[in-house]
Amino acid sequence: MNTRNLLTGFFLALAVATQGALALSRTGESSVTVLAHGPAGLRIEGKSPQVSFEEDDAVFTFKVPIAPIETGIDLRDRHLRELLEAEKFPAAILRVSRSDLTFPSQREPADGVAKAELTLHGQSRPVEVHYRAEMSKGGVTKVRGTLQFDMRDFQIKSPSYLGVGVAPEVEVKVELALEGA
Amino acid sequence: MKSALGIFAAVGLCSTAASAYPTMIRHGYTQCGSCHTDPSGGSLLTEYGRAQSQLLLSSRWGAANDKEPDEASKFLFGALKTPDSVALGGWVREGYIWNTVDGKLVDHRALQMRTSAAAEVRLGPVRAAAELGYASAQTVQLATVSRNQDGGNLVSREHWLGLAFAGETVLVRGGRINLPFGLRNIEHSSFVRAATRTDINEDQQAGIAVAITKDDWRAEGMAILGNYSLRPDALRERGFAGYVETALSPTVAVGLSALATRADAALETRLPSLRQAYGLTARAAPWTPLVFSLELDALLSSALGRSSLKTGDAGWLQADLEVLRGVHLLGAAERLASPAGGAAQYGFWGGAAWFVVPHLDVRTDVIRRSSADSPTTHTFLIQLNGYL
Numbered sequence: 001m002n003t004r005n006l007l008t009g010f011f012l013a014l015a016v017a018t019q020g021a022l023a024l025s026r027t028g029e030s031s032v033t034v035l036a037h038g039p040a041g042l043r044i045e046g047k048s049p050q051v052s053f054e055e056d057d058a059v060f061t062f063k064v065p066i067a068p069i070e071t072g073i074d075l076r077d078r079h080l081r082e083l084l085e086a087e088k089f090p091a092a093i094l095r096v097s098r099s100d101l102t103f104p105s106q107r108e109p110a111d112g113v114a115k116a117e118l119t120l121h122g123q124s125r126p127v128e129v130h131y132r133a134e135m136s137k138g139g140v141t142k143v144r145g146t147l148q149f150d151m152r153d154f155q156i157k158s159p160s161y162l163g164v165g166v167a168p169e170v171e172v173k174v175e176l177a178l179e180g181a
Numbered sequence: 182m183k184s185a186l187g188i189f190a191a192v193g194l195c196s197t198a199a200s201a202y203p204t205m206i207r208h209g210y211t212q213c214g215s216c217h218t219d220p221s222g223g224s225l226l227t228e229y230g231r232a233q234s235q236l237l238l239s240s241r242w243g244a245a246n247d248k249e250p251d252e253a254s255k256f257l258f259g260a261l262k263t264p265d266s267v268a269l270g271g272w273v274r275e276g277y278i279w280n281t282v283d284g285k286l287v288d289h290r291a292l293q294m295r296t297s298a299a300a301e302v303r304l305g306p307v308r309a310a311a312e313l314g315y316a317s318a319q320t321v322q323l324a325t326v327s328r329n330q331d332g333g334n335l336v337s338r339e340h341w342l343g344l345a346f347a348g349e350t351v352l353v354r355g356g357r358i359n360l361p362f363g364l365r366n367i368e369h370s371s372f373v374r375a376a377t378r379t380d381i382n383e384d385q386q387a388g389i390a391v392a393i394t395k396d397d398w399r400a401e402g403m404a405i406l407g408n409y410s411l412r413p414d415a416l417r418e419r420g421f422a423g424y425v426e427t428a429l430s431p432t433v434a435v436g437l438s439a440l441a442t443r444a445d446a447a448l449e450t451r452l453p454s455l456r457q458a459y460g461l462t463a464r465a466a467p468w469t470p471l472v473f474s475l476e477l478d479a480l481l482s483s484a485l486g487r488s489s490l491k492t493g494d495a496g497w498l499q500a501d502l503e504v505l506r507g508v509h510l511l512g513a514a515e516r517l518a519s520p521a522g523g524a525a526q527y528g529f530w531g532g533a534a535w536f537v538v539p540h541l542d543v544r545t546d547v548i549r550r551s552s553a554d555s556p557t558t559h560t561f562l563i564q565l566n567g568y569l
Contacts, residue, residue, distance in 0.1 A: 041215075071209075074245075075249065162229040
């Protein structure tokens with residue numbers, strides 16, 4: 001290995017180490033969207049602006065409170081809270097290891113698939129998170145993540161209401177803005 | 182002559198609407214099939230649709246917004262239990278209409294607008310639906326079953342047999358079916374519905390239709406085999422109608438429609454004719470109480486065997502503002518330039534609708550129509566709709 005390659009490798013390692021050591025905090029813009037599907041094209045979309053973010057040396061933790069998720073129909077919101085036993089299990093929690101993530105730079109966004117652990121309804125299961133992170137000039141990093149899970153894996157009964165059932169596969173999209181602290 | 186035309190136009194506004202509410206997009210319902218037995222909307226409600234009617238359409242009268250729908254939302258207020266596989270319904274719609282031409286009252290009378298019962302049966306993937314009702318003399322003539330020239334008739338707006346598959350996202354039907362074209366708005370006398378002959382009051386035709394309903398788009402195509410309430414056969418149109426609509430978001434949807442039919446003897450001219458319509462539709466709820474609905478149609482008509490192609494257009498823009506739960510203020514502007522000729526007509530609608538309780542709604546409309554070559558007409562219409 002020549003000197004040039006050694007230097008390149010050193011700076012690359014330094015850059016990755018620096019990015020990995022960044023402390024991040026959430027800024028104002030964030031949202032979580034939960035998408036479920038029913039028969040005859042029925043689409044149920046729940047949204048909440050509340051996504052909290054914590055980090056330690058090894059793990060990023062995203063927490064979404066269940067109660068604020070709104071589907072546009074009050075009764076359906078109540079059914080959602082009852083289904084997920086929101087009083088007993090008030091939040092969905094996603095934990096992702098730093099080591100599974102690629103970090104963006106000013107020049108280049110990062111995307112990939114990370115293994116994560118989702119805790120929902122008192123059950124924790126591994127999931128895959130597809131993510132994309134873009135760093136803006138102001139130092140704010142916009143992160144978009146999507147994941148899918150099967151309600152049955154979390155001991156959630158597939159809901160059915162007046163003859164209209166909902167498929168157990170659910171999609172979740174999370175968008176949030178982070179800035180270095 | 183102008184007065185006669187005006188009277189004819191005004192009398193034609195006798196609204197006899199079924200129930201279809203494209204404005205439910207305000208609640209994120211871009212699709213129709215979970216609430217209606219017809220995948221493109223209108224007609225009979227499913228049990229789920231009845232519940233949404235109480236939860237989202239009707240005044241709440243102090244009930245909490247997350248209160249479960251009660252027996253009152255069900256068929257006959259829950260007095261008659263039906264199996265899950267059977268949906269029953271019925272309509273009694275009565276009204277009173279006043280028509281003026283150039284400010285003079287020329288007609289006022291009670292209207293028997295809709296008296297009918299409907300049922301749908303689901304046995305596994307098989308669907309069967311039919312509606313049977315009564316129409317007073319000279320009304321709903323394109324949907325009659327009986328042939329009483331001078332009195333009332335039995336009518337059947339729709340009756341079909343279908344097969345659902347692919348997780349109920351595909352429904353293939355054969356029978357008398359609402360034509361899949363444009364907005365399925367209840368204002369059947371609006372220019373866009375009348376000019377394209379695609380209302381849900383009487384313009385259904387026999388045919389085979391395939392409806393596909395996905396969560397972010399829907400489409401229906403229909404091979405039109407003719408309206409068998411019409412005789413002789415030469416009057417019957419054959420051709421195709423269809424639409425595709427995509428949801429850009431849960432509260433915004435845009436669509437395209439097309440219709441092309443030929444008849445050996447067109448209803449108006451009795452000449453072999455080809456008529457076509459191509460439409461653009463949009464529905465948007467920028468704010469939950471407010472929904473805009475738009476339809477723009479290009480109209481083409483040609484007499485077969487001659488080289489003449491006549492063109493026209495029709496447009497409809499409606500705003501629906503729900504000022505209180507169940508209480509709607511309605512306004513619309515419309516235009517028609519008929520391929521048959523004549524000056525362009527303009528219409529303005531204003532009114533209010535109140536969904537008082539799950540089985541009862543009232544509506545008032547004031548409709549002003551004018552053109553350069555006919556007198557200005559005003560129609561005042563009040564209607565009371567009971568749904569069993």
